[in-house]
Amino acid sequence: MNKLLFFCALSFCSLAFAQEPTQHGPLPGEAPAPNAQPLVQVKWETLDTLLHHQDSDTTYIINFWATWCRPCVAELPHFEEVQANFAHQKVRVLLVSMDFAKDIEDRVVPFIERHNIKSTVWLLNETDANRWIERVDSTWSGALPATLILNPARGRRSFYEKPLDYETLARELSYFTDY
C-alpha cells in the first residue's frame, strides 16, 4: 500500500514537472516566466515525459552539460542567445545539468547566478546512466556536451554529441521552425 502511494506521488510529481515547460513556454506575446528557482531537480521519468510522451508544437533545445565540463560552459552563451533571439517563436531552451546532486548548493546554483543563466535549468539526479542514455538518443555515447533538438508535434529530432556554436544552432533550429 505504501509502495502504491509512493508511486502515485511520484507519478503526480513527474506530471507536474513535465507540464512545466509547455505551460511556461515563451509563446508569441507571452512574457518570459520569472526565474523563481534557479534550477529544478528531476528524475529520468520527467525528462522521458518531455522527450517521448507529449505532442506540443514547441521546438525544444535540450542541452546536456555540467559546470565542470569546459566545452559545455564555453557553449552555454550560445544557448542563452538562442533562447533570447527565438523567444518570439515556440522555441524553448532547456539546460539539463549532469552535475552531482551533492554539488547543487555549492557549485551549480552559484554558477547559474554568476553567469546569470536565463534558460530553464534541470538537474537530472539519476544514477545508472546506462538505463536512460540511449533513450535520449541511440547514438549518444554519454560524452558531454550533447544537444537534442526536438519538436514532438512535427516528429522531428536532431542530436549532436559535440559542442555547438550560435550559427550552427540557429541554422539547425531553422530546419525545425521554418519548414
Next chain:
Amino acid sequence: MNTDNAKRRITLWMVLAFLTSLGAVAVALSLPAQLRTRPDAGLAPAGYQVGEAVANFRLKNVNGSMVSLSDYSSKKGVMVVFTCNHCPFAKAYEDRIIALHAKFASQGYPVLAVNPSDPTDYEDDTFEKMKERASSKGYPYPYLADDAQTVAQAFGATRTPHVFVLKNSGGRFVVQYIGTIDDNPQDPAGVTKRYVDDAVTNLLANKPVVTTTTKAIGCAIKWKDI
C-alpha cells in the same frame, strides 16, 4: 494470341512499375542517410566492437618506460581504462579503478590506464601532471600517455572513464566488455551494478559476460584538430 500478347505487355509493365518503385524506395532510403552524414557530424570513429581482437599498441608510461599490450601476453586479460587527470568523473572513479586492479591483477586481469586527453587543451593532463597524480595516488598499474590519441581512436573511446575488458585468447586480446565501471559515479556506496567487476568475474569463471556494453556520462575526449 492477342490476349497472350496483352498479358505479356501487362506483365512487362508490372515489372517496370515494380523496378521503378524499387528505385524510388532506394532513393528515399538513401536521402536520410545523406542528411545524417553531413561533414561536421560524428567526430568519433567507430572503434572496436565486442568480440573483435585489438591491435597491439605501445605508449610511454609515467615512469618513463614504454609499455605494450603484448607485454601482457602471459596474463588472462587486461582491463584497459581510458581515464585522465582533469575529468571529475575520472576522479570520482579513481579509487574504484585502483580497487579493481587490487582485486583482479593477482587473478590475471590487471588494469592498464591510458590517458587520451590532449595536454594542450587540459593543462592537468600534461605528462608531468600525470606523473604527479600517479605518484600521489600510488597507482599500482601503468598510466600511459596517449598524447597522439591513436590508441583511443583505434579503440573508439569517446569519454573518460571508458573501460575495455580484453580477454587473452591464445595471444590475441579480444574485447569482452565496453563501457562504464558501475552504475553510480557519484556514490560508491550506492552502487548496485558492478559492470566491470561482473564481466571479469564471469571471464575468470569461464562464463560469458552478461552485460557486454554500457553507456555512461563522462568527459568527452576532445580530438586534436588534424
